[in-house]
Amino acid sequence: MGISNKHIVLGVSGGIAAYKSADLVRRLREHGAQVKVVMTANAEQFITALTMQAVSGQPVHLSLLDPAAEAGMGHIELARWADVVLVAPATANFIARLTHGSADDLLNTLCLATEAPVMLAPAMNQQMWQDPATQENITTLKNRGVGILGPGVGDQACGETGPGRMLEPAELVDAVFAVFASGALEGDKVVVTAGPTWEAIDPVRGITNLSSGKMGYAVAEAASEAGAQVVLVSGPTCLAPPENVRLVSVCSAQNMYDAVMSEVGDAQIFIAVAAVADYRPVSAAQEKIKKHRDTLTIELVKNPDILSAVAQRDNCFTVGFAAETSSIEKHAREKLEKKGVDLIAANKVGDGEGFTADDNALLLIDRGEMRSLPSMSKPQLARILIQEISKRYHAKSPAQDSRRAHR
Numbered sequence: 277m278g279i280s281n282k283h284i285v286l287g288v289s290g291g292i293a294a295y296k297s298a299d300l301v302r303r304l305r306e307h308g309a310q311v312k313v314v315m316t317a318n319a320e321q322f323i324t325a326l327t328m329q330a331v332s333g334q335p336v337h338l339s340l341l342d343p344a345a346e347a348g349m350g351h352i353e354l355a356r357w358a359d360v361v362l363v364a365p366a367t368a369n370f371i372a373r374l375t376h377g378s379a380d381d382l383l384n385t386l387c388l389a390t391e392a393p394v395m396l397a398p399a400m401n402q403q404m405w406q407d408p409a410t411q412e413n414i415t416t417l418k419n420r421g422v423g424i425l426g427p428g429v430g431d432q433a434c435g436e437t438g439p440g441r442m443l444e445p446a447e448l449v450d451a452v453f454a455v456f457a458s459g460a461l462e463g464d465k466v467v468v469t470a471g472p473t474w475e476a477i478d479p480v481r482g483i484t485n486l487s488s489g490k491m492g493y494a495v496a497e498a499a500s501e502a503g504a505q506v507v508l509v510s511g512p513t514c515l516a517p518p519e520n521v522r523l524v525s526v527c528s529a530q531n532m533y534d535a536v537m538s539e540v541g542d543a544q545i546f547i548a549v550a551a552v553a554d555y556r557p558v559s560a561a562q563e564k565i566k567k568h569r570d571t572l573t574i575e576l577v578k579n580p581d582i583l584s585a586v587a588q589r590d591n592c593f594t595v596g597f598a599a600e601t602s603s604i605e606k607h608a609r610e611k612l613e614k615k616g617v618d619l620i621a622a623n624k625v626g627d628g629e630g631f632t633a634d635d636n637a638l639l640l641i642d643r644g645e646m647r648s649l650p651s652m653s654k655p656q657l658a659r660i661l662i663q664e665i666s667k668r669y670h671a672k673s674p675a676q677d678s679r680r681a682h683r
């Protein structure tokens with residue numbers, strides 16, 4: 277695992293955040309990656325090609341028509357050379373041109389010509405980011421499989437505050453690592469829970485919640501990409517299961533508990549992403565309840581806590597999610613201890629964040645350092661999460677690793 281000797285094309289378009297691109301190159305190279313830099317004409321207004329050449333140790337590519345390239349087709353050579361193309365910063369203009377398939381400069385052309393994953397780190401004024409034109413472009417690019425990293429929220433060079441800051445170089449390095457995380461969980465069995473549960477009140481009514489299942493499905497897919505054998509125990513969702521993942525469909529929390537318990541015996545990692553109902557009706561009515569009475573009382577009983585039960589068995593590395601509307605860190609730390617799990621991924625829900633959204637941000641809390649993963653698409657976030665879980669799991673279970681090495 278890692279990015280040693282990986283070929284990274286770093287595209288730099290013309291925004292003030294370009295000054296951070298030099299640091300990004302340096303960090304990528306510290307991890308052993310080979311970096312070739314492509315700059316747009318506007319990028320050269322913010323940082324010199326000489327600087328980028330010095331930090332990358334490679335000639336910088338500036339022009340679509342490159343007599344120095346073999347057969348004069350620099351874009352094709354670079355497109356084939358790249359294992360990943362990262363554009364940081366990606367301006368509103370670059371994003372618009374990529375959305376429309378422009379091929380009028382080297383960077384846009386190479387993004388069209390490459391089969392490698394393309395990832396963008398947007399950076400622009402917050403109003404430009406929130407403009408419907410930019411947002412539609414971003415949605416189109418996401419649907420085409422382009423990775424959108426960030427942007428972050430905070431003070432901007434223009435003096436305004438809001439979303440539009442380029443993610444920090446260290447965060448972008450994490451995202452590049454996640455692309456190459458495959459193999460990190462080779463040979464491991466991972467059980468993931470996802471979606472809401474449905475607690476029947478009568479044959480047509482029940483207690484449920486707004487969980488879409490998107491995060492859990494993304495986590496299952498990322499674990500599978502990392503080489504794990506994945507069992508996804510899912511409550512009712514509208515999602516298609518990821519390829520190469522065994523789906524176990526369940527309804528109630530009790531069903532989910534039973535399914536998980538019969539799967540975790542030989543699992544190495546358990547990741548509880550499901551939004552499990554805390555209570556269920558003591559008994560579900562056999563017939564549809566009629567509205568004869570003015571008030572109706574439904575007695576509820578507590579559901580088993582699946583995550584705590586798995587953590588108690590002590591055979592798995594356990595990861596819990598904590599969806600909170602406030603005091604995220606405090607509640608997450610309490611959950612870490614109370615449930616006895618190895619890692620908590622906490623996120624904010626409500627106000628359109630978390631449950632049904634396509635993007636998410638997480639705070640990773642264990643008994644060591646806390647890590648914040650900035651807002652990005654759930655699949656991308658899931659890849660970074662799996663990488664973080666894998667690191668911690670391997671650090672905790674070296675015995676399992678050496679057993680695997682002898683298999």
Ligand code: C5P
Nearest residue numbers: 548549550552579580581582583596597
């Ligand atoms: O206690 P709380 O529901 O906030 O904890 C959330 C975490 O615990 C999530 O990872 C969730 O999947 C898990 N959980 C569970 N079984 C329950 C309740 C929560 O596995 N009955």
